[in-house]
Amino acid sequence: MPGISYPPDSSDERGPQFVRIAELRRMPLTFVLDGRTVSALNGDTVLTAILTQQRQVRQSEFSGEPRAGFCLIGACQDCWVRSEDGTRLRACSTLLAEGMRIVTRGAAWDVNAGLAAGAASIISAASTTSPDGTAP
Amino acid sequence: MTQQPRVVIVGAGPAGVRAAETLVAAGVRPVVLDENARWGGQIYRQPPANASFERSKQALYGFEARKADALHTTMATLLPHLDYRPDTLAWACGRGRLDTLHAGREIGVPFSHLIIASGATDRVLPVPGWTLPGVYTLGGAQVALKSQGCAIGRRVVLAGTGPLLYLVAYQYVKAGAQIAAVLDTSALSQQIAAAPKLARQPATLAKGLYYMGWLQARGVRIERDVKLAGIDGELHVRAIRWQASRRSADSETLACDAVGLGFGLRPETQLADLAGCRFRFDAQNRCWLPELDAAGRSSVPGIYLAGDGAGIAGADAAELAGRRTTLAVLDDLSIAHPRGANLPDVASLERRLQRIAIFRQGIETAFTPPADCASQWPDGMTVCRCEEVDAKTLRHCIRSGAASEINRLKALTRVGMGRCQGRMCGEAALALLSAETGKPLEAVGRLRSQPPVKPIPISPALYADGVAAIPEEARDE
Numbered sequence: 312m313p314g315i316s317y318p319p320d321s322s323d324e325r326g327p328q329f330v331r332i333a334e335l336r337r338m339p340l341t342f343v344l345d346g347r348t349v350s351a352l353n354g355d356t357v358l359t360a361i362l363t364q365q366r367q368v369r370q371s372e373f374s375g376e377p378r379a380g381f382c383l384i385g386a387c388q389d390c391w392v393r394s395e396d397g398t399r400l401r402a403c404s405t406l407l408a409e410g411m412r413i414v415t416r417g418a419a420w421d422v423n424a425g426l427a428a429g430a431a432s433i434i435s436a437a438s439t440t441s442p443d444g445t446a447p
Numbered sequence: 448m449t450q451q452p453r454v455v456i457v458g459a460g461p462a463g464v465r466a467a468e469t470l471v472a473a474g475v476r477p478v479v480l481d482e483n484a485r486w487g488g489q490i491y492r493q494p495p496a497n498a499s500f501e502r503s504k505q506a507l508y509g510f511e512a513r514k515a516d517a518l519h520t521t522m523a524t525l526l527p528h529l530d531y532r533p534d535t536l537a538w539a540c541g542r543g544r545l546d547t548l549h550a551g552r553e554i555g556v557p558f559s560h561l562i563i564a565s566g567a568t569d570r571v572l573p574v575p576g577w578t579l580p581g582v583y584t585l586g587g588a589q590v591a592l593k594s595q596g597c598a599i600g601r602r603v604v605l606a607g608t609g610p611l612l613y614l615v616a617y618q619y620v621k622a623g624a625q626i627a628a629v630l631d632t633s634a635l636s637q638q639i640a641a642a643p644k645l646a647r648q649p650a651t652l653a654k655g656l657y658y659m660g661w662l663q664a665r666g667v668r669i670e671r672d673v674k675l676a677g678i679d680g681e682l683h684v685r686a687i688r689w690q691a692s693r694r695s696a697d698s699e700t701l702a703c704d705a706v707g708l709g710f711g712l713r714p715e716t717q718l719a720d721l722a723g724c725r726f727r728f729d730a731q732n733r734c735w736l737p738e739l740d741a742a743g744r745s746s747v748p749g750i751y752l753a754g755d756g757a758g759i760a761g762a763d764a765a766e767l768a769g770r771r772t773t774l775a776v777l778d779d780l781s782i783a784h785p786r787g788a789n790l791p792d793v794a795s796l797e798r799r800l801q802r803i804a805i806f807r808q809g810i811e812t813a814f815t816p817p818a819d820c821a822s823q824w825p826d827g828m829t830v831c832r833c834e835e836v837d838a839k840t841l842r843h844c845i846r847s848g849a850a851s852e853i854n855r856l857k858a859l860t861r862v863g864m865g866r867c868q869g870r871m872c873g874e875a876a877l878a879l880l881s882a883e884t885g886k887p888l889e890a891v892g893r894l895r896s897q898p899p900v901k902p903i904p905i906s907p908a909l910y911a912d913g914v915a916a917i918p919e920e921a922r923d924e
Contacts, residue, residue: 328581328683328705332623333506334596337499354498359595366580366683373835377682379580381832381871383587384489385482386568386715388866388902389832399904406484406495 328379329362343395343412351407358383358390358402361415368392368402368415452780455480455545455556457537457718458564460488461762462754464522465769466562471528472785473777478530478556480537480547486522488566489586490762491515494594507593509618510654514762539898540721543749548903560749560776563719564769565756567712572607572816573875575828576678577708585709589615598624600705604687606630606675608814609711613658616667626667627703630689632710633814634672644809647802651763674817678706710816712759713874717896722750728889731811732758734874735893741797743772744779751776764803771796821875821882830879831872833865838879845883853877853892866902869894 337352344364351360358380361368367377368390380390383403390402395412454470456463459481470477479486485493491508494500508515522531532549537556539546545556569584576582583591583599585607591597598619604627605612605619616629645652662669676688676698687706690698716737720726724737725746736758743751753772754765774784774793784792791799824830826839840860850856853863853876862876863869869876873894880891 328600329591329595329597330601330624331596332592332598333502334494334500336501352498354495354500354595356495356595359591359597363597371578371835376578377580378578378832379683381582381587382568382584383590384568385901386867386870387584387832389871391866391902401902 325365327363328366329359331363340407340409342407342410345414345416353407355407356403357392357400357405357407357411357413360407361392361402361413365415370416450559452559453557454478454560454562454776455558456562456564457545458488458566458754458756459483459486459522459531459533460490460564460566460754461518461765462564462566462756462769462772463488463562464518464525465766466564466753466773467525467529468521469770469773469785469790470776471525472787472790473782474785475777475780475782476529477562478532478558480535480545480556481531481533482536484533486531486533487515487519488762488765489590491518492590492594493519494596500596502596509621511762514766518766536901536903537718538900538903540718545718546898548899551904551906558749560751560780561722562751562753562769562772562776563722563756564752564754564765565715565718566765567714567755567759568870569709570711570713570816570874571708571871572710572820572878573824573828573830573872574606574675574677574708575825576680576684578829578832579678579680579684580682581680581684581705582678583705583707585609585611585615585707586712588705588707589618592618592622592624598622598705599707600684600703601625602627602703603705603707604628604630604701604703605707606632606687606689607707607709608633608816609709610655610810610814611709611711613655613662615707616662617658620662620665620667626662628668628670628687628701629662630673630675630687631669631671631814632673632675632817634692637815638813641809641813644805645813647809648806651806674820674823710874711811711814712755713870714756714758715870716756717868717900719745719750719752719756720896721898721900723747724750724752726893728893729758730889731808733816733888735889740775742775742778742793743768744775749779760800760803760807764800764807767791767796767800767803771800816874819882821878824875824879830875831860831862831865833867833872834861836860836862836872841876841879842883845880851880851884851886851891853880853894855892856880857894863894868897868900 340351367379369378381387385404392402393414454477456466456477456479487493504512504516535547535549537545537547547554569586588599591599616626619626672692673689679686686700686702688698688700719737726735727738729736737745743753751772753768824838828838844850857863881888
C-alpha cells in the first residue's frame, strides 16, 4: 500500500514494536525517552509514542523480563512507566505532551528511587487486605 | 417525591449513551461517568480530540459507521442536558455513593439510582510466551489501529477465537497491515452447527461471512480447529506455534513479530459486586453475573445494569438494554416513559433483545473457548502476569489440598491479586482450578472484587473530602 514503509529488519531488538499505518499528518511532538530526545505525533498515547521507538515499556518487577503493555484500554495495568520526576503514568491512557521525560529502563519498581522521589504511591487492592479477602 | 432523584450512569458506550438519552427525554438530568476521554465506549471509541486525526467514520468503523455516528451525535446533542464527566474512574461503590478519581482527585458521587454500563474486556486465556512484548489482546490490537492509526507489529498473527478475530484481521488488512495468519481454536463445523441461531441476525451473520470471504479472497491464511502451543522469542515475539487438533501431533511454526490474542469478551462486574448485588453462574458467559430481572434491575434496589457489563450480548443489544433498563428506572421513580420516534417501547425493546439473545447462543456455539487447555499448560507458564505466578505454583497449591476455591487460591498464591485484579488471569486461574479439582467452573467459586477496582494514587484516598476527620477525643496522645 502506498505511503507505508516497513522498517527493513523486523527482528531488530531495538526496532519499534508498533508501525504507523494511518494518521501520519499530525503535528510532531518531541519527548525524552530514557535520556534520548525522540519524536512522536500529537494525539499519541505515551504507549504509542514509546512503542513506535522500541519494543518494551517496562521491566517486570519480579523477573526483570521486558513488558510492552497488553490490553491498551486501561484494564491490564501492564504499561505503567515513570517520568523522570518519579510520577507514575499508565502509558496506554495518558496522552503524550511535548517535552515529557519518560523512563522505561533500569527502574523496575525501584522502591528506593520511588520513595526518594516521594512517589511510590500506587496502591491497589493487591496490597490491601479486606476483612473477607482471605476467607474461602 | 420529596427529593430530586440523582441518577448516575457509569459508562458512555452504547448502553450508557442510550440510557442517558432516555433519561434526558423524560426530563431527568443524569451524571455520566466515563473512564475514557471521549464518549463511544470501546466499540465506538473515538480517536483523541484536537489532534488532527483525519480518518472518516467509514474508515474507522466500517459497516458500523452509521451506528457509531448516530451514537456519537446523540451524546453530543445531550451534553447540555447532563453532567458528563470524562476521564473519570469509578473505583468503589458503596450504599448511595460512588468514589471516583478525576485528574488525580477523589470526588464522591452520590446517587439515588445507579445504572452500571461498564462494558467488557477481552476474555484472555494464556499460552506459553504470552507475556512477551508484541503480544496484545485482540481488542487491544483493534484499539491500536482505531484510536492511534498503528498496527501492533509488522507481521501480525491473530489467534484465539471469536468473531473479533476475523473483524480485526479485515480491518488490519484493509488499513495496509500484514496479517500472517488467523488461528482460530474453534472448528468450522462448530460455526456451521451454529448457523440456524446465527441466522436470527441475518445482517450480522452476513457481515461475519463477508469478512471471512474477503480475507480468503486476499489469500490471508486462516487455520481453524488449532491448539495454540506457544509464542516464541526471548525479548519479543519472533514466532507462534500451534498444532492442528485433529491431524498429526506435529506443530507448525510461523514467524511473526506480534500476536493479537483473544477468546471472546468478559463482562466488567466489579462495581456491581462492590454494591452488594447478588450473582449467579451463567453457563453461556462461563462466569458469574449479577442477577437481573428482565428489565435490568439487580438484587439491590436502585442499582441497574445494562450492556456487556451485565453479560456479553454486543453493541446493538447494549443500546437496546440501555434504553430498557432506563425505562425501569423511570418506572421506579414513577416518571412516565418518554414518547418519540426514536424512543421504542418496552415490548419492542424486549422483542429485539430476545432475537439477539438467540444469536448470542449461536456465537457461543460457533466460537467456544478451548475447554481442555488448562490441563495442558506447562508448569513454567505464567498464569498471572501482574504477580508472575506460574501454573506450577497454582497446581502445587491445589494438589496439596491447600485450596479448592478461587479466593483461597488467590490468598495463598496471589493469583488475581495484582494490579489487574484478575481481569487478565481470572479465567485461567478458574480453568486451572476446575481442571485440577475435576469440579465444574461454577463449583470452584467466584473471584470477589475489591476496591479500588483499578490502581489509584494513594493521596486522593487519604485526603478525600469524604473521609471523616478523627475526633479530637478519639486521638491517641
